[in-house]
Amino acid sequence: MNTISIDSVSRFDDDADVIILGYGIAGACAGLEARRAGGDVLVVERAGGASGASMLSSGIFYLGGGTDVQAAAGFDDDPDNMYRSMIASMGPEQAELVRTYCDGNVAHFEWLEEQGVPFERSYHPDKAVFLMSTEGLMWSGNEKVWPYRDIARPVPRGHQVAMEGDASGAGAMQALLARCAEEGVRASFDSVAEALIVDEAGRVCGVSARQFGKAKLFKARRGIIVATGGFGRNTEMLTHHFPALPASAEPMGIPHTDGAGILMAVAAGGDVRGMDGLIATASIYPPGQLVKGIIVNRLGRRFVSEDSYHGRTASFIMEQPAQRAYLIVDSEIFAYPEIASAQHRLIDGFDSIVEMEAALELPPGSLVRAMEAYNEHAREGRDPLFEKHGDWLKPLDAGPWAAFDISFDRSIYYYITLGGLRIGPDAHVLDAEGNPVPGLWAAGACTAHLSPDGKSYASGMSLGPGSYFGRIAGRSAMGSS
CATH class of the missing domain: 3.50.50.60 (FAD/NAD(P)-binding domain)
Structure with missing residues (x-):
């Protein structure tokens, strides 16, 4: 020009x-x-x-x-x-x-x-x-x-x-x-x-x-x-x-x-x-109770504090292997994300974390370890990995459990430059x-x-x-x- x-x-x-x-x-x-x-x-x-x-x-x-x-x-x-x-x-x-x-x-x-x-x-x-x-x-x-x-x-x-x-x-x-x-x-x-x-x-x-x-x-x-x-x-x-x-x-x-x-x-x-x-968004909240879940990548690892602003969470998801991410919740906080345009898909419900781990094709033992560590610390009211705010901490120990696919290339993320x-x-x-x-x-x-x-x-x-x-x-x- x-x-x-x-x-x-x-x-x-x-x-x-x-x-x-x-x-x-x-x-x-x-x-x-x-x-x-x-x-x-x-x-x-x-x-x-x-x-x-x-x-x-x-x-x-x-x-x-x-x-x-x-x-x-x-x-x-x-x-x-x-x-x-x-x-x-x-x-x-x-x-x-x-x-x-x-x-x-x-x-x-x-x-x-x-x-x-x-x-x-x-x-x-x-x-x-x-x-x-x-x-x-x-x-x-x-x-x-x-x-x-x-x-x-x-x-x-x-x-x-x-x-x-x-x-x-x-x-x-x-x-x-x-x-x-x-x-x-x-x-x-x-x-x-x-x-x-x-x-x-x-x-x-x-x-x-x-x-x-x-x-x-x-x-x-x-x-x-x-x-x-x-x-x-x-x-x-x-x-x-x-x-x-x-x-x-x-x-x-x-x-x-x-x-x-x-x-x-x-x-x-x-x-x-x-x-x-770039700021992208496909928020998991509302409802706010979903923030009490954990988000893991395809290696079965947490990578962001789940109470982050939705754009911050999305930016971290963009950086994960293959841009894959899953929201894991238990029966006490289960709900569907209310931002329907995001099209976060419920994968399924599971009677055990071992069963969920296999269905998501995560490395053996990865999600089990992540959940055990998270629950242990959440019972003490802390999150040493990402310092998630106490308002959103609870042990995810009330089965059954559910997983939503919130991957960057599978859900619909809206963005501005x-x-x-x-x-x-x-x-x-x-x-x-x-x-x-x-x-x-x-x-x-x-x-x-x-x-x-x-x-x-x-x-x-x-x-x-x-x-x-x-x-x-x-x-x-x-x-x-």
Whole structure:
């Protein structure tokens, strides 16, 4: 993909101070802040209306530092505690962005509510992937998983929009889009951005798009903000970065997450990071009681603490021999996983662990030893192998036993890509040397997520940082950050 020289452009079809590519939550927040900074704002959106993947999401924002929702539920959090927690699991690679995010979280939560995004002062204590109800706070990451619980005080940070159903992200988007309309954020829909326009100094100053088969040229007086989403629908990019991804895995989101914004920004000099990062999910919970089971690979060995966030568990399953994994439960905790889309198959029930071991074709004695060791320690309330939290420990000694196949290439795992454009704390796109690309900003899933992989991801780490850095991008592009 190449850029277009402004010298080759004889006329523009429209112009604005700031042009935003993509009208999901990052684009909407960027548009609002740029407009409030005095800018004429134009959003170029390839769909027939605003929404993005945010509209279809479960509406969870990863927020903390001491929000009203956390306080109402009786949890004490602060920016430093949140920062320690995030850095412990995500690593220091993007520490500057994480610090910026944590420090601004409480104010960002309040800003979201001011725009009409609703959050209940209520708490859901059980293990869940998303809520069909409207509770405002839930555990959505690895805060209680060892060793992170010893590094930072465990606090829930999954803030869910108060809207019933599994797509409450619509409640957030509807509120934000209403504000954009009220305040005069303009949009060009059905417009597929194809290339960025640069001047002789290399500054990004416009975009070429195609609308109903006709070329459209838009000039940006101050700059372009890329908010086009990830690359989960780009077969070529997926094959390059994830050669071991099985055909059974399915991308989440909308059909337009094809990486076009990333490729356009790279052509203009932008750098990328974390392109091999991916979060996959096919959760064994709810119900939460299944977390009390154990997960073993085809060698009959445990390899992850079963109370991990479902994306962390999936990442470890991806690394196992032949990507095989089995969930083992006893009669006291037996239940079927409620996330039906995962299609975890019940293999069978067994009267003994020896019988199960043979049926699963595990090495002789392997599962028997694993179960004996686990039960011995669980009776003492501990798990020296993976330090599974005591809330989820029980000896699995109430036969009969059952096994579910949760293998990565047999169940249906849904994923999103985590890599993308490299940005600074002001949301400026950076080049390979760490310098800002003139006239170019980015936010949302087209940028490298704060979580580099599924082992460190938490539900809400797309909507939370996407909306936050979208706001920063809008102000920064107008020179008012």
